[in-house]
Amino acid sequence: MTKTGQEIGEQQRVDNPEPRTFASVLRSHQSMVFSIAYHFLRDRPAAEEVAQDVFLQLHKRFEEFESDAHIAFWLRKVAGHRSIDYVRKRKSQAAVDIDDVPVPSVDGEPEDHFLNRRLRLLIGSLPEKPRMVMILRYQEDMRPEEIASAMDMPVRTVKSHLQRSLAMLREKIDRSMGDVR
C-alpha cells in the first residue's frame, strides 16, 4: 500500500517531532564533524577551528537542506575537504614517514588502549587522501561509494586506498607488536 503525502508528513512528524533548527543540528552532529577533523589533524584546537568553520558554512545555506541525511552527508564531505585544505594551507604538519612513527608509551589517557593510540598514529601518518578515506570508512562507517561521492574520487580509487592502507597498517602493527614483545 502506498502512503499519501499527508501520511508521509504525519509519519515524519511522529519520527521527528522537533522542527529542525541550526542549534539542534549543531548539537547532534558536532562530535561527528569534530572527530573527522580531529582524527585527520591530530590537533584539538585546529580540529575545533575546522569544525566551527564547517558549521558556519552550513549556517549560511541551512535553508537549502531538505533532510537530515542530506545535512549529515554534506557535513562529512565539507569536514573532509576542509581538513585537507587546512593541512595544505598550514603546511606546518611536517610529513611523517610511516616507518618513523614512534611506538607510543604506555602512559597516556588511561581509558585509551595502547593499540588504539598506535593505530591512530599510523593512520595520521598516511598521505592526506588515504587518511581521510580511512577516517570516513572506519569512523563514519561509510561505504566506498559514499566516500567516493563525498571525496569526489572514483570508487576504484577509494577501494585501492582502503586496501593499500589496511595492508600497510596491518604490517606495521604486526611489526610493532613484535618489537614490543
Next chain:
Amino acid sequence: MMDDFEKQLQEALSRKEPSPFFEARVLGAVKRQARERRASMRMWWATAVAAVLIVVAVSVWQHQRNEQAREEATGREAKARLELALKITSVKLQKISQKVEGI
C-alpha cells in the same frame, strides 16, 4: 564483513567530543557572522543610495546647465535678429531722410 583488525580500527577511530564550550562558541560566531552580514548589507544599501543620489544630482545639474546654455543661445539669436532689424530700419530711415532732404 569486518575482521578483528577492522573492528579495532573502528574502535581507534571512534567519535570524540569537542570541548564543552564548542557549541556556544559556534552559536556566538554564527551571531557575529549574521551581524557582520547585516552591517555589510546596510553598508551596501547606503553606498547604493548614495550612488543613486549622486547620479540624480549630476543629471539635474547637467539638465539645468543644458537649459541655461539653450536659453543663452536663444537670447543671443534674438539679440542678433534685433540688431539686424535695427540695422535694416536704420538704413531705410537714412534713405528716406536723404530723399526728404532732396525734395
